[in-house]
Amino acid sequence: MTPIDSFDFYTIWPLTLLTIWACVLLLADLFIPKERKGLTALLSAFGLALTLGFTLAQIGDEGLGFNGMVVLDGFSIFVNALLLVSGLLGVALAYGYVKRMGIERGEYYTLMLFSITGMMLMAQAADLIVVFLALELLSIPLYVLAAFARPKVESEEAGLKYFLLGAFATGFVVYGTALVFGATGTTSIFEIIQKATSSNTSGLLLSIGASLILVGLGFKVAVVPFHMWTPDVYQGAPSAVTAFMSSGAKIAGFAALLRVFATAFPSIATDMTGIFWALSALTMILGNVIAIAQTNIKRLLAYSSIAQAGYILMAFVPYGDPDVAPVSIAAGLFYLVAYAVTNFGAWGVVIALEKSEGRGLEIGDYAGLARKHPALAAAMTVFMLSLIGLPPTVGLVGKIYLFRAVIDGGFYGLAVIGVLTSLVSAYYYLRVVVTMYMRDGEPETERESFLDLTTIVTAVATVVISLVPQFLFAWASSAVLKLF
Amino acid sequence: MNFFLQPLTLLTFFPLLGVLILFFIPSDRKDALRWTALAVSLVTFGISLWVLSMFEPSNPDLQLVAQYDWITVAGWNIQYYLGVDGLSILLVLLTTFLTPISILSTWTAVEERVKDFMVFFLLLEVGMTGVFLAQDLFLFYIFWEFTLVPMYFIIGIWGGPRRIYAAIKFFLYTMAGSILMLLAILWLGIYGGTFSVPELIAQGNIPANVQTWLFLAFTAAFAIKVPMWPLHSWLPDAHVEAPTAGSVILAGVMLKLGTYGFLRFNIPLFPEASIQAAPWIALFATIGIIYGAAVSYAQADVKKLVAYSSVSHLGFVMLGLFALNSQGMQGAILQMINHGLSTGALFLLVGMIYEQTHTRELKVYGGLWKITPVFGTIMLIVALSSMGLPGLNGFVGEFAILLGAFGSQAIGNAWYAAISALGVIMAAVYILYMFQKMFLGPQGEIVDEVKQHGHGIRDLNWREIAIMVPLLILIFWIGLYPKPFFALLAPAVDPLVDSLSTAALAMH
Numbered sequence: 007m008t009p010i011d012s013f014d015f016y017t018i019w020p021l022t023l024l025t026i027w028a029c030v031l032l033l034a035d036l037f038i039p040k041e042r043k044g045l046t047a048l049l050s051a052f053g054l055a056l057t058l059g060f061t062l063a064q065i066g067d068e069g070l071g072f073n074g075m076v077v078l079d080g081f082s083i084f085v086n087a088l089l090l091v092s093g094l095l096g097v098a099l100a101y102g103y104v105k106r107m108g109i110e111r112g113e114y115y116t117l118m119l120f121s122i123t124g125m126m127l128m129a130q131a132a133d134l135i136v137v138f139l140a141l142e143l144l145s146i147p148l149y150v151l152a153a154f155a156r157p158k159v160e161s162e163e164a165g166l167k168y169f170l171l172g173a174f175a176t177g178f179v180v181y182g183t184a185l186v187f188g189a190t191g192t193t194s195i196f197e198i199i200q201k202a203t204s205s206n207t208s209g210l211l212l213s214i215g216a217s218l219i220l221v222g223l224g225f226k227v228a229v230v231p232f233h234m235w236t237p238d239v240y241q242g243a244p245s246a247v248t249a250f251m252s253s254g255a256k257i258a259g260f261a262a263l264l265r266v267f268a269t270a271f272p273s274i275a276t277d278m279t280g281i282f283w284a285l286s287a288l289t290m291i292l293g294n295v296i297a298i299a300q301t302n303i304k305r306l307l308a309y310s311s312i313a314q315a316g317y318i319l320m321a322f323v324p325y326g327d328p329d330v331a332p333v334s335i336a337a338g339l340f341y342l343v344a345y346a347v348t349n350f351g352a353w354g355v356v357i358a359l360e361k362s363e364g365r366g367l368e369i370g371d372y373a374g375l376a377r378k379h380p381a382l383a384a385a386m387t388v389f390m391l392s393l394i395g396l397p398p399t400v401g402l403v404g405k406i407y408l409f410r411a412v413i414d415g416g417f418y419g420l421a422v423i424g425v426l427t428s429l430v431s432a433y434y435y436l437r438v439v440v441t442m443y444m445r446d447g448e449p450e451t452e453r454e455s456f457l458d459l460t461t462i463v464t465a466v467a468t469v470v471i472s473l474v475p476q477f478l479f480a481w482a483s484s485a486v487l488k489l490f
Numbered sequence: 491m492n493f494f495l496q497p498l499t500l501l502t503f504f505p506l507l508g509v510l511i512l513f514f515i516p517s518d519r520k521d522a523l524r525w526t527a528l529a530v531s532l533v534t535f536g537i538s539l540w541v542l543s544m545f546e547p548s549n550p551d552l553q554l555v556a557q558y559d560w561i562t563v564a565g566w567n568i569q570y571y572l573g574v575d576g577l578s579i580l581l582v583l584l585t586t587f588l589t590p591i592s593i594l595s596t597w598t599a600v601e602e603r604v605k606d607f608m609v610f611f612l613l614l615e616v617g618m619t620g621v622f623l624a625q626d627l628f629l630f631y632i633f634w635e636f637t638l639v640p641m642y643f644i645i646g647i648w649g650g651p652r653r654i655y656a657a658i659k660f661f662l663y664t665m666a667g668s669i670l671m672l673l674a675i676l677w678l679g680i681y682g683g684t685f686s687v688p689e690l691i692a693q694g695n696i697p698a699n700v701q702t703w704l705f706l707a708f709t710a711a712f713a714i715k716v717p718m719w720p721l722h723s724w725l726p727d728a729h730v731e732a733p734t735a736g737s738v739i740l741a742g743v744m745l746k747l748g749t750y751g752f753l754r755f756n757i758p759l760f761p762e763a764s765i766q767a768a769p770w771i772a773l774f775a776t777i778g779i780i781y782g783a784a785v786s787y788a789q790a791d792v793k794k795l796v797a798y799s800s801v802s803h804l805g806f807v808m809l810g811l812f813a814l815n816s817q818g819m820q821g822a823i824l825q826m827i828n829h830g831l832s833t834g835a836l837f838l839l840v841g842m843i844y845e846q847t848h849t850r851e852l853k854v855y856g857g858l859w860k861i862t863p864v865f866g867t868i869m870l871i872v873a874l875s876s877m878g879l880p881g882l883n884g885f886v887g888e889f890a891i892l893l894g895a896f897g898s899q900a901i902g903n904a905w906y907a908a909i910s911a912l913g914v915i916m917a918a919v920y921i922l923y924m925f926q927k928m929f930l931g932p933q934g935e936i937v938d939e940v941k942q943h944g945h946g947i948r949d950l951n952w953r954e955i956a957i958m959v960p961l962l963i964l965i966f967w968i969g970l971y972p973k974p975f976f977a978l979l980a981p982a983v984d985p986l987v988d989s990l991s992t993a994a995l996a997m998h
Contacts, residue, residue, distance in 0.1 A: 336564060377603075396639065396665075397632040406628075406676065413676050421676075425669035432665055436642075436658060444646045444654050476563050483564035 008073060017071030017078040020061045020086060021126040027053035028119035035112030043110045044101060050115035051097045054122070058090040070132060074194050077132035084339055084485035085129035085261040088346060089254060093122045095350040095460055096250035102454035103246040103357050109155050118250060121147035125258035129265075134183040134193040134219070137262055141179060141226070144258055145172050148251050152243040160364070164242025171235040175225030182218030185211055186270075198270040213277045219266060220281070227259035229319060230289040233312045240308035245360055248304065249353030252311045253346040260318055260342060264335055268325050268487055275326020282322040283420055289316030290427040297434045303356055303367050306434060307349075310393055313431060314345050320408050320424060324415025334411035336483035337404075343478060344392070344404030347471070351464030352389040355382060358451045358461065366450065369438055373447025382451060383442045385465035390435040392468050395428050400471040407479075496556040497544065498572040501537045501582070502619045505530055505589075505612035512609055520604045524597060527608035531590040534615065538586040545579055550981045552625060552688065560629070567684045571626040576982025577753055578622045580823065580975065581746055584830045585622065587960070588742045589615045592735035594957050595838055599734055599845055600648055607648060610640040611735070618743050622750060627675045627685040630755075631668070634711075637744065638664055641736065649731040656724075656731035663724035667714035674707035678759075691758045698762050705763035708756050715748030718771075718808060719778035722801045729797035734841025737793070741800050742834035746826045749807045753823070757811070758986060761993035764814065768900035771812040776906045778805035783916035787923060792850045795924055796836045799876065802913055803829045809910055810891030813901055814990050818894020819983045824975055825887030828968060832876040832884055835961045839869050842954050843928075846947055847936050852927045856934030862949040866929045868958050873925050875965045877917040883968035888914060899994070 015022065031053065035046050061083060068079040096118060104110040124144025131137040149172060153165020187193050189211035190201035202212055221232060228236040240248045271278060293313030300306040321338030324330040359366045359375075376383035392401030405428065412421045471478060494500060508530030515522050545553055552573030561568040574582060593611060600607050617640065620633030638661055646657030677700075679685045682693050696704065714721045729737050757764045782802030789795040807829070810822030843858075843865070844850055859866040871882070878884035892914075895907035928934075940947050950958070968975060 333565065376606075380606075391639065397636045402632075402635070406672070409673060410676050410680065413673065414680055418673070421673050422670070425673060429662065429666050429669060432662060433658070436661060440646060440654055440658065443643060444657075476561055479561060479566065480563040 010072065013069060014071040016067075017069060017076055018127070018130060020057045020064070021123050021130070023060060024053060024057045024119055024126070025123050027057070028116050028123065031119065032113075032116045035116065038112060043112055044105070046112040046115050047097055047101045050119055051094055053119065054090050054093045054097065058087060058094070061086045061090060074196065075133045075136050076127070076130045078130060079487065080485040081261075081265065081335075081339075081487045082130045084481060085257060085342075086126045088257055088343055089122055089125045089129065092250065092253045092257065092346050092350070093118060095346075095464070096246065096254065098456045098460040099249050099350065099354055099357055100246035101456045102452070103244070103360075103457070106452060106454075107155065107244060107362060109244060111154075114151070114154060117147040117151050121151070122254065125254055128258040129261040131262060131265070132195050134186060134195065134266070137266065138176070138179055138183060140258075140262070141176055141222075144255065145176070145226070148172075148247075148255060151247045151251070152239055154247060155244045160242035161244065164239045167235050167242075168239045171225065175222045175232070177222070178218045178225070179222030182215045182220075182222060185215030185218065189215060195266060195270045199273060202271070202273045209274065212271075213274045216267070216271045216274060216278060217281065220263070220278075223259050223263050224285070227256050227263070227315050227318075228312045229285055229315050230292045230312065233289070233293070233315075236312055237305050237308040240311070241302065241304045245304065245353060245357045248308075249350055249357070252307075252353070253349050256311070256315065256318075257342050257346060260338065263322065264338055265487055267322060268331055268335060272326050272328075272331075279323055279326055282319060282325075283417065286316050286319035286323060287420060287423045289313065289319060290424060291316075294427045294430040294434075297431065300434070301369055303369055303372070303438070306369065306438070307352060307356065310431070310435070311349065313427065314349075314393070316427070317341065317405065317408055317424060318345070320412050320420060323417050323420060324411060327415050330411060330415040332483065332486055333414055334408075335486060336479070337407040337411040339482040339485060340407050340475075340478060341404040343482070344400040344471070347464050347467050348389050348392040348399070348401055351385060351461055351468060352393070354457055354461040354464065355386045355389070358382060358453070358457055359449060360452075361450065369441050371447070371449055372438060372441045373445040373449065375442040375447075375449045375451075377446075378449055379451055382461065385461050386442060387439050388465045388468050390439055394432045394435050396432075398469055398472050400468050400475070403472045403475050493558075496572075497537070497541050497554050498574060498623050499556050501534065501541055501586075502572065502616060502623055504534045504537055505615045508612045509609050512605055512612075515605065517603075517605045520601070523604045523608050524593070527612060528590055528593050530612060531586070531593050531615065535586040535590055538583050541574065542579065542583060545574065545978075547576070547978050548981055550985050551575065555625075560626075567679070568628045569626045569684075569686055570629060571686055572623040573625045574623060576979040577823065577986075578750065579978055580827050581743075581750055582619060582622045584746070584827050585615065585618045585743050588738060588830060588834055591834070591838070591957055591960065592738045594953065595738065595841060596733070596735045597953060599841060603647065607644070610643045611739075614640040614644070614739065618739075618747065621747050625687050627678060627687060627690075627755075629685075630687075631672060631675055634747065635665075635668055637747065641740065641744065644736040645728055645732045648733040648736070651731075652727070653731045656727040659724050660728040663714055663721075667711035667721075670707045671711035674704045677704065687755065687759070696760065701760040701763040702766070705756060705760040705767060708751065708760075709767075712748040712751035712756065715751070716745055716804050716808060717748070717801065718774050719781050719801060719805070720774075722778070722782075725801065726794055726797045729800070729837075730791065730793050734837060734844070737797075737837040737841070738834045741797075741837060742830035745800060745804055746830060749804065749811060749822070749826055752808070752811050753819070757814070758989070761990050762997055764812070765900050765990065765994055765997065768812040768814055768898070769902060772809055772895070772898075772901040772903075772906045775805040775808035775812070776910050778802065779809070779910050779913035780916070783913050783920060787916070787920040790852055792852050792855075792924060792928070793837070793840050793844075794850075795852070795920060796833060796840060799917065799920065800829070800833055802917065803833065803876075806888055806891050806910065806913070809895050809906065810887075813891070813894035813898035814987070815894050815898055815900075816980075816983055816987045817890050818898060819987065820976060820980055821887050821890025821894055823979050823983070824968070824972065825884075825891060827975070828875075828883045828887045831961055831964050831968075832872055835872040835958065835965070836876060838957060838961075839865070839872060842950065843947075847940055849936060852924065854934050854936040854939075855928040856931045857929070857937070858934070858947070859929040860933075861937065861947050864949050864955065868950070868962065869929065870925060871962060871965065873921045875969070877921040878914050881969050883965045883972075886968060886972045900990075
């Protein structure tokens, strides 16, 4: 045990700042009058932007903190920056939405900030205990947020469902951690690999422990067969919350999975690769096939987000191959960026069309959007193309990166499943486009400056990043996991 | 040199400027929108002529190359790489030539959402030109997939009654093929360390068993696009439902994206696999020729008849390409152009009469010649050109293809050519059948029907004649004096044939 010094605090400085900001905001919110809760939103956005600045200032630094409990490296900085940008987009989407839906309460933004703190801790966790802690910290505010539209029954149901299944899933993580500890005598991610390669470790116990951790985190990122909660929760929760949690929780969950598996469990890669292969294939197939039958845009996007998780899972399949692992981690990170940008944009359009009492959420309600609001329809088309993986969008570039990793690792079968399910996905994403452009209707939309701004920024980013992805490619590929 | 002032970059992206201008014109100023789009596409055609004037026919290499590093980080090696050679110059010209003609044909046919239409049309031109010019597989794929999007909207918004079904079918069919090609492209990029096509061809060390797989993956994309029998079922739906301008571009240029793909990628990249596949491709091409012709004859809808004739005509192109000798390939490239001109013209003419009668049922037509002599004469010329009458363009291409296929070592069986020759005769049957039904014999019921609603059927107006004249000039020019066209493409075909015979020698 080394005594705690200033560097320890430096490693988690941004997330500490955000925690303090959230606490202060919680108090400050008491003094903000009810009709001016927009101020809370702006203050929280300011806190996020400030934290983002400090996070970016950490680029290039690395080290362990608090006796190997947390880690600061290129990977964590990349993920943290992405999470904070997601938070900003989440606040922008919520700003007008909560007002319009009559659920504008100051806690909304504070809860979001706390959740982001948990997500950031997840990205920096260097110990399985911290992974668990971060998981709880990010989840509990999300349970509350999912039920935020109380007393709406759907929202309450979503919150309860999310809570029960989430708590159940967390149990798996704890149990898996216990088994890993039993097998190796440590919970430190960096020490597990050293212990695992020594002869007196039970490989079977370790594999079971790793699998249970995978199950627990698989719930969070909505991987088939642990996806059952997703459509109901995504549909029942307020749309702005869904937008945030479908991106944020997924980014954090995948970040933790990437770090834990690539750092701690390469020695059991032969066992795990098959599991990842199957989960990925299953998730892509089921997510995409079930999405075809959806008529509600929120459920459609829910299944779409399940399917997207399947694509990201492809990055894990070659994780045990030391030559390919860096490529696949970079591919996974880049795809998370692509997914987050596209996903926020798509939810932005959904929010623009949503009206109180859950109206305006059927795909049929999008009929005629291209005539009435050409820009909104064009933006939605860009997002749909990006989710399919067609040019000129970042979704295509992200998928190509993932497929490269999989082909590089020699998993041709999975690559073929990946492209064929993309074809299936084209069918239902195009249905949205068909409805907007080729059917007549009189859609009503809400125009509100922050919402429009989010939609425009994400749509432009979706196209522009696909044309000049160099910067993000370089950043993602340099954001490798540091081994200590 | 400045990036955007390079001839090929300018040629590819100039229509984007038009798109930008269109955004600033109000949607209800329909004529302004039309004239802007037409002017932009004419300038693009002008740029392509400028490119032609700088093109040296005797040089077999890529010319006017624009090459920059695009994504060269994180182990990627992707270039922005455009170039033109004898294989592509004519197809580029065909694209820029048919686009303004198609735009002109929409003057009265497209009244709804004119702005959107023109935007999609110009975007489509960017994609198509890009496909023909891209020399980097990644860049090629981006353009290739991108062409799907505007065409999907053109069919889906401005098409016929079953337009949505046709648009989605078109989209999913073509995407199904191209995503398999994407995997092959990625494999090649990882294996060769570059996506540059000339570099990959120069490396030329792809193991034979892998070649077969890659060949099949590329073939999946291109064979659907061509379309080769039995993958053609999207074509009649898309062609029939598409608005006239869409059909013209679809048949005139987009089908050529497939045959061009075989020529540019499959054959040079996988020579051994191509030689092995040649008899199979010839078999499918021959079936396609006969099948397409037979089904054409059975159609009651004139647009469907023309659509199915494409299956037959493109069969000839495939047969010529996979003869893998100089005559066959040269004939195939020329036939791509011929089909673009003749079938494009046929779709335009069918569209012109449809605008007046709102029906395409063959049985209601008849005796139009007397009422519309100009229309009839032009239709006759185009019909004869489509069936390959000597003196018109179709003959030159088909003759060279059949000659090549007869003597082809790769196909190794003269029967394919012999049976395919029957296709020429069958083409005469269905084309003349159509012509006779529409223009000769007793007056059809549609004539009176149209008269009841107004002025009756009129002959072509000046705008319509202006659309047809450039096409007719080329039909005669290629038919009577094809030498300058062959001179453009022959120098590029010969080295390809040489490399194929080297590969064939190595295999035996």
